[in-house]
Amino acid sequence: MSATSHDCVFCKIVAGEIPADVLGRNDHAIAFADLAPQAPFHVLVVPLEHHEDAAASAAADPAIIGHLVTLADEVAKASGNEDYRLVANTGAGAGQTVFHTHLHVLGGSSSMTETLV
Numbered sequence: 787m788s789a790t791s792h793d794c795v796f797c798k799i800v801a802g803e804i805p806a807d808v809l810g811r812n813d814h815a816i817a818f819a820d821l822a823p824q825a826p827f828h829v830l831v832v833p834l835e836h837h838e839d840a841a842a843s844a845a846a847d848p849a850i851i852g853h854l855v856t857l858a859d860e861v862a863k864a865s866g867n868e869d870y871r872l873v874a875n876t877g878a879g880a881g882q883t884v885f886h887t888h889l890h891v892l893g894g895s896s897s898m899t900e901t902l903v
């Protein structure tokens with residue numbers, strides 16, 4: 787673990803070194819639009835502190851995950867999405883491509899009609 791990782795795209799967004807469409811932030815996390823949206827509403831919620839996945843963040847400090855869920859709920863509802871899905875891909879085999887903890891926040895009527903689990 788480290789507070790930041792030099793080659794990490796999400797650390798660069800946190801640092802303001804590359805642009806993002808930011809929807810919200812708090813002292814612990816930032817929410818920004820996914821570059822390749824998979825739903826009408828698709829936002830990523832990312833902790834400011836770098837860990838490779840949600841389990842690693844939880845191991846470092848369980849409160850980090852709470853802050854992510856709280857910000858996810860705020861940005862979803864502020865955008866009119868009372869109902870939404872949270873996804874945390876963990877490991878390349880599950881589709882994780884950016885190894886900095888993040889929650890996908892997915893909303894919009896079309897995506898919510900499909901039941902994954």
Ligand code: AMP
Pocket residue numbers: 795806819820821822823830874875881882883884885
């Ligand atoms: P995952 O596959 O779960 O690791 O999710 C990574 C997500 O990050 C993908 O949905 C990408 O579209 C998204 N992504 C990658 N780079 C950026 C970026 N610079 N700004 C916004 N979203 C990004």
Ligand code: ZN
Pocket residue numbers: 790791794795796797798835836837885886
């Ligand atoms: Zn990072």
